[in-house]
Amino acid sequence: MKTTTTAEQKSQGRGLRTLAAMGMAALLASCGGGGGSAGVCFGSYAVCNPSPTADYSGVLSANIPSENVAGFCDANGQRQFTRSYFNEAYLWSDEVPEVNSSAYTPEQYFYQLRVTTPDILGLPKDRFSYVVPNTTADTISTGVGASYGVYWVKDASGVTRVAQIVPSSPASAAGMARGGILVSVISSSNTSWYPDNPGEVVSFSYKANAAATATTLTLTSTKVAEDPVPNQKVITTDKGRRVGYVLFNAFTRGAQDKLITTMTSMAAAGIQDLVLDLRYNGGGFLYVAHALGSMVTGPANDGKVFERLQYNKSRTADSEGSTYNISGTTLVGETTFGKDAAMPRLNLPRVYILSSGRSCSASESVINGLRGVDVEVILVGDTTCGKPYGFTRQDNCGLSLFPIEFQGLNHKGFGDFMAGFTATCPAPDDFDRALGDATEGLLSRALSHADTGVCTPAVALSLDTRKAQSAAPATGLQLDLAPQRPGKIVN
Secondary structure, three states: OOEOOHHHHHHHHHHHHHHHHHHHHHHHHHHOOOOOOOOEEEOOEEOOOOOOOOOOOOEOOOOOOHHHHOOOOOHHHHHHHHHHHHHHHOOOHHHOOOOEHHHOOHHHHHHHOOOOOEOOOOOEOOOOOEEEEHHHHHHHHHOEEEEOOEEEEEOOOOOEEEEEEOOOOHHHHOOOOOOOEEEEEEEEOOOEOOOOOOOOEEEEEEEOOOOOOOEEEEEEOEEEEOOOOOEEEEEEOOOOOEEEEEEOOOEOOOHHHHHHHHHHHHHHHOOOEEEEEOOOOOEEEHHHHHHHHHHHOOHHHOOOEEEEEEOOHHHHHHHHHOEEEOOOEOOOOOOOOOOOOEOOOOOOOEEEEEEOOOOOOHHHHHHHHHHHOOOEEEEEEOOOOOOOEEEOOEEEOOEEEEOOOEEEEOOOOOOOOOOOOOOOEEOOOOOOOOOOOOOOHHHHHHHHHHHHOOOOOOOOOOOOHHHHHHOOOOOOOEOOHHHHOOEEEOO
16 A cells, blocks of 8 residues: 655645635536636635635635635634635534634634534544644644643642653753642633743742642743653663663654664664653654654564554545555654664564553554554553544644544554553552653553563552543643644644
8 A cells, every 4th residue: 555655645635625626617617607707606605716805704615615715814714714624624524513603713713613522431522623823833843832841640639740841941940840739820821831932921839749838939931842752761670671661752843863763772772672651642743653663563564554544535535545554764754864764673572652641642553553563562551542533734824723634544444442542551650750760650560561471560540531631620721732732643
């Protein structure tokens, strides 16, 4: 099957819209439009040569090609573009609700179009599509942008804890560390812990641990560059097995280069097992996931499907041509390693993945893709978030639209993991120890399993972290934007 590259996928998207435009031209001929006229071909909308001042309001037509209204940056034009693009590209395009657009801003209207019927978890089926300013989308893609440098999660009892601190960030300078507790938010210039710009300020009550006295901290966001692989090491187990540990936080641009360098060192060290710490990895670019999966397995699986993308019913050609096959070379080039660069191969029959409800999208693609070629994937931690879907980035009028566009299937044709992947060795996150510490709860269980082949001990979890992170916390600031926003991106 064909492996579709980034450029090809962009071309496919343009081709879809071009074909739509060609269909429009044919229709115009039949209804008397064309040339400089403004033929009325869809209801009351002048779409043959649309005007920026056209009345795109009320319940909008789904049949106007997005290409015909792209760049009309008044509110009406932006809303019509969104409705058109949902009709063309959205995975559940035939389930989009009818919405009076006039009641919403362009950003609000986007969210009104999402399909919210309950999924297997009782959560809205589409809780993943999002729209952000172009600058925010750039930050998501690269991991470089405005940040406080602190990432929160809820522990097994529902307490909001520090998951990670980015080195050389405002949070690091304030002395914050993993395991710290958010008591309450005092004030904030933003509605999220993930600011849009440098210079935003948040003040909050904070405790270093449960026994500590609460103090007030104030953080001002700055431009922060996050390392997608902030920790890697080789650990020797009690029985002498050499186990590689890789903390991998995001499938951002540049992460592929870092992973290739990391796995090269792991191969040179002769590791016998690999632990991938994806517990806070909310996803990112699929080509990076492909590279990671290909490096874990070996040449015997080359040519097999890592992930095949299945689009909506009107995009069967895209579905037939969009397949990422396991290979020994990169599909997309980055700064250090270009396209078709050779990648190291660990040739491992099994891999350990530390997981949580924040292990999402591209992280789940690695799990599903490897299991599809019979690599044993042992999950230690909690059930993953359950997002077999992905999208491309579509820019218009300063906004980047990310509506769900496809579902990913592995070599065996499986992609129905809306309930997430269940942990092989269930265990709660351990906030009392640093990530990468061999005694940390999840990592220690993985190392023990590598030695013994059994989970010790099996621990029942008291909190469904997928549902907990989906709800706005009592602090009043959203916690889940950074892990949820990346998703799985193909361009």
